[in-house]
Amino acid sequence: MCLMNKELKQEEQKNENKPVVYGRKKIFVRHVWGIFQKKRWISFTFFASLFYILPWIRINGRQPLLFDIPARKFHIFNVTIWPQEIYLLTLTLITAAIGLFFSTAVVGRVWCGYLCPQTVFTSIFLEIERLILGDRPAQMKLAKVPMTFNKFIKLMLRNIIWGIIAIFTGFTFMSYFIPNNELIDRIINGNLSGWALFWFILISVFTFFDAGFFREQFCLVPCPYGRFQGALQDPNSLVVTYDKKRGEGNKNLGIKGDCINCNLCVQVCPTGIDIRNGAQFECIGCARCIDVCAIVQQKKGRSPDLIRYASENEMKGLKTKIIRPRLIIYAAILTFLISFILFKIITRPGFDIEITKNRSLMYQKMPDGSISNMYFVKVLNMSEEEQMYMIKLKDLDGSIITGENPLKVKSGDVHDLTLTVVSKPISNEAISKFSLVLERIDEKGKGKSVEERTTFLYHE
Ligand code: SF4
Numbered sequence: 001m002c003l004m005n006k007e008l009k010q011e012e013q014k015n016e017n018k019p020v021v022y023g024r025k026k027i028f029v030r031h032v033w034g035i036f037q038k039k040r041w042i043s044f045t046f047f048a049s050l051f052y053i054l055p056w057i058r059i060n061g062r063q064p065l066l067f068d069i070p071a072r073k074f075h076i077f078n079v080t081i082w083p084q085e086i087y088l089l090t091l092t093l094i095t096a097a098i099g100l101f102f103s104t105a106v107v108g109r110v111w112c113g114y115l116c117p118q119t120v121f122t123s124i125f126l127e128i129e130r131l132i133l134g135d136r137p138a139q140m141k142l143a144k145v146p147m148t149f150n151k152f153i154k155l156m157l158r159n160i161i162w163g164i165i166a167i168f169t170g171f172t173f174m175s176y177f178i179p180n181n182e183l184i185d186r187i188i189n190g191n192l193s194g195w196a197l198f199w200f201i202l203i204s205v206f207t208f209f210d211a212g213f214f215r216e217q218f219c220l221v222p223c224p225y226g227r228f229q230g231a232l233q234d235p236n237s238l239v240v241t242y243d244k245k246r247g248e249g250n251k252n253l254g255i256k257g258d259c260i261n262c263n264l265c266v267q268v269c270p271t272g273i274d275i276r277n278g279a280q281f282e283c284i285g286c287a288r289c290i291d292v293c294a295i296v297q298q299k300k301g302r303s304p305d306l307i308r309y310a311s312e313n314e315m316k317g318l319k320t321k322i323i324r325p326r327l328i329i330y331a332a333i334l335t336f337l338i339s340f341i342l343f344k345i346i347t348r349p350g351f352d353i354e355i356t357k358n359r360s361l362m363y364q365k366m367p368d369g370s371i372s373n374m375y376f377v378k379v380l381n382m383s384e385e386e387q388m389y390m391i392k393l394k395d396l397d398g399s400i401i402t403g404e405n406p407l408k409v410k411s412g413d414v415h416d417l418t419l420t421v422v423s424k425p426i427s428n429e430a431i432s433k434f435s436l437v438l439e440r441i442d443e444k445g446k447g448k449s450v451e452e453r454t455t456f457l458y459h460e
């Protein structure tokens with residue numbers, strides 16, 4: 001932050017202590033730079049770059065992250081999640097939620113301040129606005145003057161740059177569902193229509209208005225996270241805190257406080273709150289107030305941490321407990337879920353079988369007295385290579401009649417076949433449970449097998 005001594009003095013002299021609740025009025029956010037903003041921008045740059053660059057990378061000819069909705073397959077690097085493995089995605093989302101609970105219990109809203117896409121895009125848009133319109137005082141001045149040619153050009157330039165980023169964001173978002181080369185072709189040839197066009201426009205328009213104008217209101221109104229953070233934190237959680245005792249001093253004892261009422265912590269706050277009023281659900285944990293107050297305090301030759309990450313217990317003069325039961329429980333659940341997901345991914349055979357019994361012809365008597373049942377079978381090759389399989393019977397004395405056994409299935413293909421199972425009737429048995437085993441017989445995966453249980457009907 002480039003705050004000159006003179007300006008700081010003026011701010012101090014004014015000691016304005018203006019009303020700091022801006023209500024629904026536009027919040028003009030003052031620029032600030034410091035230790036925590038540096039960390040935040042490293043995080044923003046990393047995640048924004050990852051988001052924009054990933055769709056342009058190809059690994060084995062495919063995007064590293066692709067949600068192929070029509071084929072109902074999700075490609076995450078070289079792992080393909082099939083519809084029958086969708087529980088893995090569900091478990092991943094649950095793991096992310098528990099991770100959020102864990103991080104909130106440790107360091108409050110670190111997700112909101114450093115990682116949330118809402119914060120990342122809003123911060124980028126705020127910086128563009130500052131570069132074009134100037135910092136807070138210049139923006140406030142510009143907002144008051146009537147529309148002039150100069151003002152119009154500045155606002156247009158800002159909106160055009162926001163618009164370009166918003167459209168590129170819409171395009172990038174869609175690239176996670178339609179490979180970006182195909183998306184470009186469809187846009188150039190005017191073939192982008194239906195849901196694809198709808199989502200492209202929606203995400204672009206949403207990014208423009210949300211990051212440009214709605215900003216902090218998204219965190220304060222529709223986002224539920226801020227409202228239940230109280231339940232996720234405890235007196236040992238490290239959150240952005242104003243050291244009231246040090247800041248206010250003690251009038252009775254004649255001890256002057258370190259807060260000089262410069263109001264800068266309010267002016268840099270993207271949600272327009274005053275951290276000196278204590279913990280508030282509007283605080284997104286961006287630490288901008290920490291950085292600005294550190295500059296103020298250092299200029300005054302005082303310790304920079306009047307506003308800092310601190311726990312409620314620390315403020316009461318108690319010890320902050322790092323290891324506590326809720327963290328141990330979260331860590332145990334996280335360890336279990338992550339291990340389970342990894343175990344499932346590493347040990348999955350890469351192929352599967354699905355069986356549906358023919359319901360229109362439940363069973364048939366053969367001339368030699370044996371009984372036949374017909375099944376519709378799907379063989380899924382979920383791997384990156386072509387595979388050979390043999391279908392076998394288990395727990396049933398009988399034989400399989402099909403024109404395709406053994407069978408070859410290409411990588412990523414679902415092979416449909418119809419097969420008939422023939423067995424001799426067992427006295428007094430109307431139904432028998434058995435398995436169809438799909439065994440891999442090619443060199444690379446010899447011996448690996450999966451099976452599915454089904455029923456064999458002798459009579460009704
Ligand atoms: S807390 Fe720090 S930044 Fe805020 S008014 Fe006091 S001295 Fe200024």
Ligand code: SF4
Nearest residue numbers: 269283284286287289
């Ligand atoms: S109070 Fe401080 S940490 Fe909280 S949102 Fe405002 S500037 Fe960010």
